[in-house]
Amino acid sequence: MRLSTAKGGLLAGAAALMLAVPASAQEISLWTLSFSDVQRINDGFAKLEQQFEAEHPGVDLKIVRRGTDEHKTALRVATGAERGPDVYFMWAGLGLGGEFVKAGLSQDLTPYYEKYDWADVLVGSSMGFVEQFGEGMHGAPYTFKGEVVYYNKKLFEQAGIDEEPQTYEELVETAKKLKDAGIPAFTFGGTVNWHVMRLMDVLLETTCGAEKHDALIGMELDWTEEPCATKAFEEMKMWATEYFLAPFMGIDNAQSTSLFFADRAAMMLEGNWLVDQIKEGADLSNFGIFPFPTGTGRLYGFAEYHYINAKSEHKDLAAELIDLYLSEDFQQETLGAFATTSVNKNVEYVGDISDMEREWLDVFANHTELFVNGDQGFPLDVTTEYFRVINEVASGNLEPAAAAQAMQTFIESNT
């Protein structure tokens, strides 16, 4: 418009035409979550948009952000309708990501994996889910997250604990010592069901081992016939009744984090994102981490992927966007923006990072395999039931054996 006032109608008309053609032809959209509280992620996306548009003149990259539930529903709406994103964010794992793959909303990315050699630059564990959806390769890593035990050094000291527990038995021992010193071992927030679920997940991994755990989550094994499932529920009950900061069912994860920072409990089972929260709300040097000692050597965590919509009209362009995102240069430049650890293995971690972040890098480097959160492995209805059963066990209303039975009954009546 500025042009038209300066140089007259005819020229402006021609200019507008020239501009209008590519602009209207090339608009691609990326749907992701709104990370309103984390400025770094938003800055990272702003950089992505800027670089991509600089490399592709005339292309308008539109990044649409939504809250978690809204994002899921918007994608469902998009499946039924013609309009939709070109690229979308979704968790990896059969439960959430798998559902959209099944619904035909994900393009098989095999040709792009070959063309861009993504497998050569990606961290191994981040790719763990690409081929699990059946035929083809679905999704490209966006970030991957690990969850470990955070502990309060001061409280550990008070209880006379000077070593991080290496085995499950030692962890229980640690909890006992804490309890004797009058300190609740763990804090969880029960209103958001997935918080307490984390403990159940790692307990299942501990009692059942990797293979059986996967088979149970994959609903291939009978929960009632595997004693380890009942055993895990027994352990769950013990932790909840003996070692949780009570009450826990009436608070949520954020409140539980506040209590953790206020020295009300010694440990929390949290993801690597907690590092930033500690930096904001407490003294980082007072906290340490260790992976929950499941004994299987797998890291508890999950990956988040970008999928290309099978209905997209700009698939090649979408793949270019993903390629830019995964590139070493971009990842190096935005290091720490999207997650502590990059999905690109060639990225170098330099500069002043805290001890805890350094420790996290070791954790990621030492683990090649992941096991995912239950709510990402199960279909939605089973997840809802899994939550209910865990909460019932944790609040002492359901006996462990009955809990395994409830899971199995539900699975059978829904498949």
Place this chain on the structure above:
Amino acid sequence: MSTTTAPASATVADAGYGSARRRDPVLIGLWISLVLVAVVWIAPFVFIVFTSLKTTGDVMTTGAFTPPATVHYQNYENAWARGDFSTTFTNSVIITFIKVPLGLFISAMAAYALARMRIIWGKLILLIILFGTMIPFQVMLAPIFTVVNSFGLIDTYPGIILPYLAFGVPYQVFILHGFFSVIPRELSEAARIDGASDITIFRRIFLPASIPVLAALLILDFVNTWNEFAMALVILQDAGMWTLPLGLMSFQGQFSNDYGQLNAAIVMTVLPATIVYLIFQRYFVSGLMSGAVKG
């Protein structure tokens, strides 16, 4: 109770003397208990306002009804920004200011037609509409979503306003139908003889005559629309389209441990409806009464 019988009948006898009434021990006891209960009733508001003016540290260390030592206004500022209140507030205003007058207008037209015109199946139509006053839409959230989605109106103003209109119609038609039915025939007959059409009669005679009822309904509907949550939850998925109640819910989900700001967010959500209520208090009661009791 029997001991109070004598003085009670005595007050009836000398009802003209206000002083005698004031000394009635039963009334004094009643008054005291009503005031005490009222204090309990508004205590939550005091607690919320106090908390909204405290820092998180103060919340954790000071008593519930301890007034904030230093007034921490920043909670409001921060909550406004973090909760994106400017967006949700604007959306609420747009949706309410379109829906409420429009809904009343179409309801009034329909109520007039059903009350004063001969319409085939008129009785049945009225019955079907009245039926709607009783059916909770909360039951049908999923099909409402499906319908709105089939028009491609998810995350749009029309997408939320249309169902709001649909579920506002029954009650308003019900009230206005009752009101129009009792307007004397002579009033409209005179106009009709002069050749006025029904639309003219509605506009010139019925609409002005029903202004008090319309005002009551307007305010009731304003509050209901402003407060509506369930339908908005289903239809407005995009945070940029959220109304105040949705924004508050999301705020609670994200910042539940920031007690001061959370309570500031509550106050800001509740305030507009409260102000409207305090200004138009009289109409609320008359609106409710005309609806439920006389109808």
Place this chain on the structure above:
Amino acid sequence: MQVKPLQDSRFQAFVLLGPALVVYLVFAVYPMVDVFVLSFQRWNGLDPERAFAGLSNYKYIFTNDPVFWVAFRNTVIWTVLSVIFPPAAGLLLAIGLNQKIFGRGTLRALYYLPVIIAPIAVATMWRWMYDPFFGLFNQMLAAFGLQGLIQDWLGDRNIALYSIFVAYFWQQVGFSMVLFLAGLQGVSQTLVEAARIDGAGRFQVFRYVTLPALRVTTTIVLVLSLINSLKAFDIVYGMTGGGPAQSTQMLALWAFTQSMQIFDFGRGGAISVVLLVITIAIVVPYLRWMQRRDTGE
């Protein structure tokens, strides 16, 4: 004046009635029909096709769903509580505030205030008051040395439903109160005076004059309270979301959860139909009673 009067008036009726009727039919009546249809189908909200599923959704919710009967039971408890307590308290307040006492206008306004607050805001307020660590209730109990009574108000499945109900009660009492106040205006003052002159005490006047005159109002209040209670959605969603362990789940919320969160529209539809049928079973007799009353007058 070429147009025939009849056609003209038909056209006018159409113009006047049309907008409201169309909007109502499309966005209110059609969904109600659709919910019945959905309840016989299997649909996840994603597929273009909705498959016929016969009675399987009903069979599932009645026999296999571990939450349905909990939600059903809670809905019944909730409804019973809602029909008893807010109207009873509302009646008491109305009688008190019907006396000529100092500041009764202000008092009425105060009691009615919670009614106009968004239920979701009420939920948020009360959730904070119930906070087990820093909330109002536990703080007060601690201050009075009653630590033994401290509860996880919304986290303990044995009391969570009732904790929510207290918040609902707080909000709803004003509603019943206003309706009863309106009803009390209709009580003939001459009759009251006459009874008093005949030596009737306050209680007797209330029992034999006021209460019978309030019969119609009472019916209306009870039915409206009942219908409102079936609508309880926001407050449960906001306070517990149906938890802990689905122990405060209600039919309306469970239908929503099935449809919009688990994306099983068929089962959600079946649950909705159950609730709709219950509602209709109450509403239809009530509407007939209203009609009889109207024509009776």
